Amino acid sequence: MTPLYAQDHDYSQFNVLAVDDIPLNLLLVQKMLSKFNFQLRTAANGQQALDAVAQQKPDLILLDLMMPGIDGFEVIRRLRDNPETANIQIVILSALNSNEDVVKGFNVGANDFIMKPIIMEKLLSCVVTQLQLVEAQRKAAR
Amino acid sequence: MKRRLLILLLALAAATTALAQNNPYEIDDECYKYFQQAELLVGKEGFQQANDALIRTAIEKGDTKAQTLYYVENLKNITHTITGSHKNPELGKKDEEAVLKAMDQLKTVSRQLGYPQYFYYAYDMVQNFYYNNNQFLKMMELVEEMQETAKAYGEDYGIWMGYRYLVSLYVEQNDYISAKKYILQALDMYQTTKDPTIKRQSATRLYCDLADTYPIGNDSVRVNILKAEASRKQHLDTLRCMYYRAKLSAFLKDTPGYEQARDYCLADPFLPQISRTASQLFQNLDNIVYTTSGEPEINVNEMTLRVREVKYIANVAESYNFKELAFNLEKRLVAQDERLLSQSNQSKLTELNARMGNTELSAQVDRQTQQNLRITRLVMILLTIILLGALAFSLIYIRNLKKTNEKVRLANEAKTRFVQNMSHEVRTPLNAIVGFSQLLALPDGSFQPEEKDEFAGHIVNNTKMLTMLLDDILNASAMDSGNYRISYELGEVHFMAQAAISSAEHRLQPGVRLYYAPENEEPFTFRTDPRRVQQIIINLLTNACKHTSQGEIKLASSRSEHPGYVTFSVTDTGPGIPADQAERIFDRFTKLNDFVQGTGLGLSICRDIAGRMGAKVYLDTTYTGGGARFVFMVPENPPEETGNLPSKK
Numbered sequence A: 001m002t003p004l005y006a007q008d009h010d011y012s013q014f015n016v017l018a019v020d021d022i023p024l025n026l027l028l029v030q031k032m033l034s035k036f037n038f039q040l041r042t043a044a045n046g047q048q049a050l051d052a053v054a055q056q057k058p059d060l061i062l063l064d065l066m067m068p069g070i071d072g073f074e075v076i077r078r079l080r081d082n083p084e085t086a087n088i089q090i091v092i093l094s095a096l097n098s099n100e101d102v103v104k105g106f107n108v109g110a111n112d113f114i115m116k117p118i119i120m121e122k123l124l125s126c127v128v129t130q131l132q133l134v135e136a137q138r139k140a141a142r
Numbered sequence B: 001m002k003r004r005l006l007i008l009l010l011a012l013a014a015a016t017t018a019l020a021q022n023n024p025y026e027i028d029d030e031c032y033k034y035f036q037q038a039e040l041l042v043g044k045e046g047f048q049q050a051n052d053a054l055i056r057t058a059i060e061k062g063d064t065k066a067q068t069l070y071y072v073e074n075l076k077n078i079t080h081t082i083t084g085s086h087k088n089p090e091l092g093k094k095d096e097e098a099v100l101k102a103m104d105q106l107k108t109v110s111r112q113l114g115y116p117q118y119f120y121y122a123y124d125m126v127q128n129f130y131y132n133n134n135q136f137l138k139m140m141e142l143v144e145e146m147q148e149t150a151k152a153y154g155e156d157y158g159i160w161m162g163y164r165y166l167v168s169l170y171v172e173q174n175d176y177i178s179a180k181k182y183i184l185q186a187l188d189m190y191q192t193t194k195d196p197t198i199k200r201q202s203a204t205r206l207y208c209d210l211a212d213t214y215p216i217g218n219d220s221v222r223v224n225i226l227k228a229e230a231s232r233k234q235h236l237d238t239l240r241c242m243y244y245r246a247k248l249s250a251f252l253k254d255t256p257g258y259e260q261a262r263d264y265c266l267a268d269p270f271l272p273q274i275s276r277t278a279s280q281l282f283q284n285l286d287n288i289v290y291t292t293s294g295e296p297e298i299n300v301n302e303m304t305l306r307v308r309e310v311k312y313i314a315n316v317a318e319s320y321n322f323k324e325l326a327f328n329l330e331k332r333l334v335a336q337d338e339r340l341l342s343q344s345n346q347s348k349l350t351e352l353n354a355r356m357g358n359t360e361l362s363a364q365v366d367r368q369t370q371q372n373l374r375i376t377r378l379v380m381i382l383l384t385i386i387l388l389g390a391l392a393f394s395l396i397y398i399r400n401l402k403k404t405n406e407k408v409r410l411a412n413e414a415k416t417r418f419v420q421n422m423s424h425e426v427r428t429p430l431n432a433i434v435g436f437s438q439l440l441a442l443p444d445g446s447f448q449p450e451e452k453d454e455f456a457g458h459i460v461n462n463t464k465m466l467t468m469l470l471d472d473i474l475n476a477s478a479m480d481s482g483n484y485r486i487s488y489e490l491g492e493v494h495f496m497a498q499a500a501i502s503s504a505e506h507r508l509q510p511g512v513r514l515y516y517a518p519e520n521e522e523p524f525t526f527r528t529d530p531r532r533v534q535q536i537i538i539n540l541l542t543n544a545c546k547h548t549s550q551g552e553i554k555l556a557s558s559r560s561e562h563p564g565y566v567t568f569s570v571t572d573t574g575p576g577i578p579a580d581q582a583e584r585i586f587d588r589f590t591k592l593n594d595f596v597q598g599t600g601l602g603l604s605i606c607r608d609i610a611g612r613m614g615a616k617v618y619l620d621t622t623y624t625g626g627g628a629r630f631v632f633m634v635p636e637n638p639p640e641e642t643g644n645l646p647s648k649k
Helices: A023-032 A046-055 A072-081 A099-108 A120-141 B002-020 B029-040 B047-061 B064-085 B093-113 B116-132 B136-153 B156-172 B176-192 B196-200 B204-212 B219-230 B235-251 B255-266 B278-290 B307-319 B323-342 B344-440 B449-480 B493-507 B530-547 B602-612
Strands: A015-019 A039-043 A060-063 A089-094 A112-115 B489-492 B513-518 B525-528 B552-558 B565-572 B616-619 B629-635
Touching (some): A015 A046, A023 A039, A023 A120, A023 B344, A023 B449, A060 A072, A060 A120, A072 A099, A089 A099, A089 A120, A099 A112, A120 B344, B047 B064, B064 B116, B093 B116, B116 B136, B116 B156, B156 B176, B156 B204, B204 B219, B219 B235, B235 B278, B235 B307, B255 B278, B449 B602, B489 B530, B493 B513, B493 B530, B525 B530, B530 B602, B602 B616, B602 B629
Parallel strands (some): A015 A039, A015 A060, A060 A089, A089 A112
Antiparallel strands (some): B552 B565, B565 B629
């Protein structure tokens, strides 16, 4: 069976934001997701991420947790507190790997959690699932 | 009795010689004047007035010693007057009461005013008084009392004086066995005591008395006289020795020796103090020594109670072959003995003797008990000290334990943080390695060859980074186990610096310049561990690279900054380090900025290694150029150390 991410699908309508303080990690995410045709923006820290959301609301945020200044947990909290941004899909990409961190991530409102080092298939499956979920919600809303 | 009076007068003369010195009692001068008057008038008319004047002035002047002396003189006068006046061998009850009252007064006053020497002087005078009045039993009771008191006060002097009185008494009673016992005790005490009053006395009298306890022909007599001569301290001692020498010489028929000693004695006004019957003894001895024909004339009337001297004369008579005379004297002694035995005194004396023995025994038991008590007390004190020590030790131990616990807790926390941190630190390069490897593994066509080269580059770089991380961890653990060797060889300053620069170069952030600025271009080679030196410089440079996003990083070397050391310094234009963190950054797992990569072990490792080679690493807190300046001083002559050191805790 062909995995979902390998099936042809048009993602051009989607807007994804990747947030990480390590440029190489952003580069890696970019390269891994390069086969999809959605718009991918990047932010280097929590504040930049909030600014980018304010500028244009993304459909999905791929969010690192440990960042200087506003960390990933705080970014999720702020987004969930704002009705405008409360329904954005958020997937955590983090080197934090303890159960406590994972549970905490879901508790503050993350939709999924991917540990680093990133396994490409996992990331692609997750992103595709999240985007198709958004698509389904939109269809249902119409 | 006239003779007794004479003795006392002579004693008075002896006392006045002491008085002749200028106020030897160190009392008030006016008091001293009255005291002298009273002293001279003892037993005479006008004494009371002089003594009354003494007490009046003493009270007026507030001189407590002079006040005590008033009671001394009072007792002296009473004993003197009574001894001098009554002719009855039985002592008047009233007279005795007066003496005892005066004695009690002196005893009380001397204690109250703090002159204990006069306390025993009171006993001394009254014992003498009883002795002179032939009241041996009473004297003995008094001696007993004095010794008990002295024991209670812990004053050896009183005990010692008691022994001496007992000696005199037993010698007088012809009981040489008992006398010898007390002489030996007194001598023993003389040698062991620390009492200064005893130490001031001499042992001459005791040795002479000891000589008396042996039959005159025995060699111990000569030995003890020699000992007595050796321990003389004052004139009376010399006189006593001469007297004993005269007696011995007479017995040994050493006529010139006898004559010399006899003449010396007879010329001395103090002779009666040695023996009251001395002059009669010499008279008798002369008669024996100089009689060539017929029976020598002997008069022992005055010696009725001096059994020992009569016996001595008998011995001398025998030695000069006057057998009949010797026999007569012995016969007389037997009669005398019988007479003495019949006296009630004797039985009482025997009884008292037994009591004395018991007292001695109980005193011994007392001493034993005291000693046991002292040992028990000592043990208790020791136990208390040990317990207190143990308590203090446990308290300190508990406190240390708490401190250690706290340290362990902090260390544990640091370790936990480290493990979490490490997990993150390891995962970051690992993420790149795993991620880009996956991209490379994608089927051909996914990425351009140039992109693939770039991915491979990221993988290599991050693998290096991971390796360094692991090196740090392994180094730290090697340091902990003490398994870390410094190996000295020759190293060249510029070479080490350049090698470190090339190793750290790839860590530079874009746009940052790294360069080497030696103080002196001349090569300088010295004995050190070049690999460790490079390792530390690389570590410092890597740190600088991590924290410097723009500007420059300078590695400098100098031999003049710290003479005797090659000083490397790494100066950057990063954010700098607050001075209060200057030491903390060398702690393990300390990272001032969690978002800068690293184990937080680098500087701690640097310092450990530096310490092992006699080098120093520190943050230059005086540097004000913006950014941070780390200094690394390497000794030009390595400390004599090649092996492993115990790990630094």
